[in-house]
Amino acid sequence: MALxxxxxxxxxxDHRTVLSIDGLELAQGSITGLVGANGSGKTTLLKLLGFVxxxxxxxxxxxxxxxxxxxxxxxxxxxxxxxxxxxxKRTVYANVAYGLRVRNDRKEERQRVAQSLAWVGLxxxxxxxxxxxxxxxxxxxxxxxxxxxxxxxxxxxxxEPTTSVDGASAQLMKAAALHAHRQWGTSLxxxxxxxxxxxxxxxxxxxxxxxxxxxRGQQTLLFGPWRQLSPGKVAMALGxxxxxxxxxxxxxxxxxxxxxxxxxxxxxxxxxxxxxGREVMEGIVTRLALDRPTGGIHVVVAVGxxxxxxPLPAGHPALAALSPGRPARIAYGPGEVRWYDQNLLNQxxxxxxxxx
Amino acid sequence: xxxxxxxxxxxCRLLLGGDPExxxxxxxxxxxxxxAMAASLLIGLPLGFIxxxxxxxxxRQARLVVDTLLSxxxxxxxxLVYAFxxxxxxxxxxxxxxxxxxxxxxxxxxALPVVVALTATAVESMDANLRVTLLSLGADxxxxxxxxxxxxxxxxxxxxLNAYGRVMTEVGISMMVGGNIKWHTRTITTAIALETNxxxxxxxxxxGLILLFIAFAVTATVSLLRRK
Amino acid sequence: xxxxxxxxxxxxxxxxxxxxxxxxAWAAEPQAVMMATTTSxxxxxxxxxxxxxxxxxxxxxxxxxxxxxxxxxxxxxNCDVDVLLVHAPKAEIKYVEEGFGINRTLVMYNDFVITGxxxxxxxxxxxxxxxxxxxxxxxxxxxxSRGDNSGTHKMEQELWKASNLAQPxxxxxxxxxxxxxxxxxxxxxxxxxxxxxxxxxxxxYESDKAGKAPQVILVEGDAPLRNQYSVIEVNPKRCxxxxxxxxxxxxxxxxxPQAQKLIGDFKLMGKQLFTPNAPH
Numbered sequence: 001m002a003l004x005x006x007x008x009x010x011x012x013x014d015h016r017t018v019l020s021i022d023g024l025e026l027a028q029g030s031i032t033g034l035v036g037a038n039g040s041g042k043t044t045l046l047k048l049l050g051f052v053x054x055x056x057x058x059x060x061x062x063x064x065x066x067x068x069x070x071x072x073x074x075x076x077x078x079x080x081x082x083x084x085x086x087x088x089k090r091t092v093y094a095n096v097a098y099g100l101r102v103r104n105d106r107k108e109e110r111q112r113v114a115q116s117l118a119w120v121g122l123x124x125x126x127x128x129x130x131x132x133x134x135x136x137x138x139x140x141x142x143x144x145x146x147x148x149x150x151x152x153x154x155x156x157x158x159x160e161p162t163t164s165v166d167g168a169s170a171q172l173m174k175a176a177a178l179h180a181h182r183q184w185g186t187s188l189x190x191x192x193x194x195x196x197x198x199x200x201x202x203x204x205x206x207x208x209x210x211x212x213x214x215x216r217g218q219q220t221l222l223f224g225p226w227r228q229l230s231p232g233k234v235a236m237a238l239g240x241x242x243x244x245x246x247x248x249x250x251x252x253x254x255x256x257x258x259x260x261x262x263x264x265x266x267x268x269x270x271x272x273x274x275x276x277g278r279e280v281m282e283g284i285v286t287r288l289a290l291d292r293p294t295g296g297i298h299v300v301v302a303v304g305x306x307x308x309x310x311p312l313p314a315g316h317p318a319l320a321a322l323s324p325g326r327p328a329r330i331a332y333g334p335g336e337v338r339w340y341d342q343n344l345l346n347q348x349x350x351x352x353x354x355x356x
Numbered sequence: 357x358x359x360x361x362x363x364x365x366x367x368c369r370l371l372l373g374g375d376p377e378x379x380x381x382x383x384x385x386x387x388x389x390x391x392a393m394a395a396s397l398l399i400g401l402p403l404g405f406i407x408x409x410x411x412x413x414x415x416r417q418a419r420l421v422v423d424t425l426l427s428x429x430x431x432x433x434x435x436l437v438y439a440f441x442x443x444x445x446x447x448x449x450x451x452x453x454x455x456x457x458x459x460x461x462x463x464x465x466x467a468l469p470v471v472v473a474l475t476a477t478a479v480e481s482m483d484a485n486l487r488v489t490l491l492s493l494g495a496d497x498x499x500x501x502x503x504x505x506x507x508x509x510x511x512x513x514x515x516x517l518n519a520y521g522r523v524m525t526e527v528g529i530s531m532m533v534g535g536n537i538k539w540h541t542r543t544i545t546t547a548i549a550l551e552t553n554x555x556x557x558x559x560x561x562x563x564g565l566i567l568l569f570i571a572f573a574v575t576a577t578v579s580l581l582r583r584k
Numbered sequence: 585x586x587x588x589x590x591x592x593x594x595x596x597x598x599x600x601x602x603x604x605x606x607x608x609a610w611a612a613e614p615q616a617v618m619m620a621t622t623t624s625x626x627x628x629x630x631x632x633x634x635x636x637x638x639x640x641x642x643x644x645x646x647x648x649x650x651x652x653x654x655x656x657x658x659x660x661x662n663c664d665v666d667v668l669l670v671h672a673p674k675a676e677i678k679y680v681e682e683g684f685g686i687n688r689t690l691v692m693y694n695d696f697v698i699t700g701x702x703x704x705x706x707x708x709x710x711x712x713x714x715x716x717x718x719x720x721x722x723x724x725x726x727x728x729s730r731g732d733n734s735g736t737h738k739m740e741q742e743l744w745k746a747s748n749l750a751q752p753x754x755x756x757x758x759x760x761x762x763x764x765x766x767x768x769x770x771x772x773x774x775x776x777x778x779x780x781x782x783x784x785x786x787x788x789y790e791s792d793k794a795g796k797a798p799q800v801i802l803v804e805g806d807a808p809l810r811n812q813y814s815v816i817e818v819n820p821k822r823c824x825x826x827x828x829x830x831x832x833x834x835x836x837x838x839x840x841p842q843a844q845k846l847i848g849d850f851k852l853m854g855k856q857l858f859t860p861n862a863p864h
């Protein structure tokens with residue numbers, strides 16, 4: 001049974017389509033990362049998952065059931081930490097206790113509030129009685145997280161929790177979110193630009209691009225600009241010395257993005273020649289990450305400014321020679337990229353709203 | 357100019373000397389304006405929330421109507437309410453003409469547009485993330501309204517004070533609906549109008565000062581509350 | 585902090601409840617006769633003087649709203665009051681003929697006087713009303729009118745007509761205040777103009793000014809200047825809700841010997857304001 005099931009979701013703001021998802025399922029107890037540039041639809045998707053917004057079209061099933069508009073029942077097992085976590089004009093204590101109070105669940109309120117403040121590193125004796133305006137940015141963000149943790153939600157939706165907070169706050173928040181997952185089996189959906197963290201904790205990563213799901217897993221997106229290389233090929237520069245070569249897409253479009261799946265990439269042993277028809281790029285290993293679902297290892301290689309993730313099964317002999325800082329070569333097939341049109345959604349929306 | 361000084365002396369004499377007529381007018385004023393404020397807040401806060409928070413077709417037009425009603429002349433409201441409450445009017449059977457509740461009805465109509473318009477403005481000016489925050493913490497519709505209004509409390513307090521000022525100082529409704537009946541519906545403002553008509557300017561000024569004093573007491577109490 | 589939200593709402597509810605309770609309390613109040621009258625009877629203090637006597641004699645309270653005669657008659661037409669005490673005989677007779685009122689009875693009179701500045705720029709002192717008004721027109725001296733359709737205003741219009749003079753509504757020297765009698769006298773004093781007032785209000789005015797009144801009586805005692813007050817019961821056949829029993833009781837009382845004597849004894853600055861003349 002899926003926790004969430006999204007069917008043909010479209011969301012529009014002022015007749016502009018910002019999100020269009022044909023289908024998405026999230027499992028109970030999973031940790032899902034949402035990756036994508038600003039404006040790719042991460043926040044919109046989280047608001048839909050939190051049922052604080054309704055989609056313009058389509059339906060979202062929670063526990064396989066539709067949720068009526070503004071119905072608090074489903075929302076009360078879900079806690080969303082919005083990107084701009086707004087504190088109510090009350091004390092920190094009242095902010096954290098707010099969710100309990102609207103649920104009319106005031107049993108041992110004091111202890112529970114104190115406990116969740118402690119989880120996010122805000123000692124209650126110092127912070128509980130402070131007014132909302134007497135907190136730093138990072139403290140306010142942590143207080144907002146505490147207000148969600150105190151609810152012990154089944155689902156915790158975090159919208160860029162660690163953006164624009166200090167390093168210490170970010171660490172505390174990451175730990176608190178994982179604590180919820182381990183302690184209560186809370187399902188997490190985390191939108192973040194912090195890819196290493198996502199790769200470390202997530203059971204699944206969803207890539208969003210211009211309001212669409214580009215794929216799941218650890219694929220790399222190549223935004224261009226794409227330069228004509230030969231009649232059949234285009235290339236994108238990766239740093240100063242490297243480039244990524246791809247077969248020219250069938251339809252000529254101005255702004256195109258390529259996606260390459262990690263499964264299509266192979267690591268070359270030192271001195272190994274690339275197989276026929278495959279291109280090679282050279283980079284530096286930045287880290288090794290455990291892929292929780294498979295137990296395999298992700299080798300993350302930076303080529304210029306772009307990171308590629310290459311999976312290796314656990315215990316693979318090549319791993320011995322791989323550690324962060326070492327050079328690595330990646331082989332790939334130029335025909336194995338998928339192309340996405342960056343203007344697709346905007347074009348579609350301009351057709352849908354002729355009046356504007 | 358000596359009216360002013362005489363007025364001040366007279367005001368002290370009336371207040372400290374416990375002049376029963378003055379206290380009757382003060383009591384009528386406080387009572388009737390309290391009813392009017394209670395009613396206009398009870399009706400106006402939800403309406404103001406709806407107007408400021410929800411996006412519905414015709415909202416702009418509704419806003420325009422409310423803003424226009426801010427300029428309703430009190431004498432016009434007085435006539436309107438009289439027409440309804442008169443024994444030959446549709447609500448004549450209630451027997452509310454020449455009573456304080458009758459005046460309160462008129463003053464509620466006077467205060468309502470102020471409360472609605474300023475509440476809507478206060479709610480509109482709230483952070484756009486407030487709604488998401490409240491919903492994301494599990495608020496239902498009613499809690500969403502209650503707590504949005506609570507977050508907008510400073511703006512709403514200003515709205516209430518503004519409305520209270522209008523209600524306290526109006527004379528058209530009290531005169532037309534209340535009839536300025538001594539010991540019953542004579543409020544401070546109708547008493548001022550009467551004294552001025554009688555040429556007792558010092559007395560009028562004294563009563564005006566008493567009204568100001570009440571307004572000061574109310575405003576001071578509210579600003580004390582606001583600090584919390 | 586949140587408790588205060590509930591508190592605020594709670595107190596609002598309390599007030600609303602209180603309002604309902606008080607509403608009930610009002611309903612239970614003893615019966616009172618509701619009268620519409622003219623500003624002159626109220627301004628002079630006559631009603632304040634009579635009301636306790638009425639209460640003592642009958643056990644009922646007298647409540648009144650003091651307005652111009654025009655509005656007082658209108659309140660009667662709308663059945664909002666039980667009884668009228670007004671002074672516009674022609675309008676009253678028509679009112680009764682049209683079936684709005686019954687049992688019109690004379691109560692008392694005072695007389696109108698023309699007041700003006702002691703300097704008397706138009707030279708009207710001691711002359712008849714017709715001569716005085718003609719002199720004011722000739723001199724274009726300032727004349728201040730109630731202009732509020734009150735009994736006094738109606739009387740003034742009749743005096744212009746009786747003196748064969750056009751209504752000077754649009755003349756620049758003619759000021760229409762739309763206010764009560766005392767306010768109008770004060771305007772006349774400010775403008776150094778003439779005005780028509782009932783004697784009762786003038787005596788009150790003179791008494792308030794403690795002998796230093798800028799307006800003095802210049803024309804008085806002429807026959808057209810008599811100001812007759814009458815009591816009229818609002819027709820209960822038109823208005824089921826009016827309390828005609830009380831209205832009638834009041835009408836009987838105020839035209840009876842006790843009230844008539846009280847009216848004759850009512851004095852301000854040692855001067856009698858009203859002359860009772862109810863038919864015996």
